[in-house]
Amino acid sequence: MRKVEISSIGKTKETWLQEALAEYEKRLSNVLQIKWTIVSDFKKLQTPYIALDVLGECISSETLSCKLIDLFDRGGSRLRIVIGDADGLDESILAKSMWRWSLSPLTFTHQMTRLILLEQLYRSFAIASGSRYHK
């Protein structure tokens, strides 16, 4: 079973977001174990990690699927993904990342970022398995 650790600054307060995240975690449960961690000091983050960065690389879901499967393979089926706060991550934190990934040039709330991230993880596995979720 592949494992992903998603590190961010705070808890999910909104009920709708908790429900949405739970829905995608449930759908992913056969292929991916998700661990949410709260970060108090990004400088103490253990490498390697993928850093979400609005100015990072924007890729399609198809390319993402290939890339993630490859990164899981090279990382012993484990990945860590870091979500910054409203101001994004410091340059020093970005510099230590294995990949600066941008979900979009648009700025999202970090709550919304979690949901988009989870949906894209689900979509990545759906693409890799050839399921009908992604057409």
Place this chain on the structure above:
Amino acid sequence: MRKVEISSIGKTKETWLQEALAEYEKRLSNVLQIKWTIVSDFKKLQTPYIALDVLGECISSETLSCKLIDLFDRGGSRLRIVIGDADGLDESILAKSMWRWSLSPLTFTHQMTRLILLEQLYRSFAIASGSRYHK
């Protein structure tokens, strides 16, 4: 009061999504009136409209804010935005649009697209008014 009509193919079934959309509609209620319409035949769409297209133009939230305010001004405070189905919109529908806008090179569900769109509309007005929502 500015008005936006968002046209897509289906209703919002998920409870969490209904709650999330309601939250952003409430936040927008002082500045923007939102009308959701269901489209059975995209070819009958009235122009002008903005077409969401994964291969369209990707811009930052700051640029989007300027662009949308300008489009509202030029459109008599009205805009129509069209969301396609899982396969996106036909080329003939895209060709008639005033702007092909991409939220991201990533593919999203059309449910998620609605939520991201509404959050970005809210963010656009927050940027234009200098509110602290967007830093």
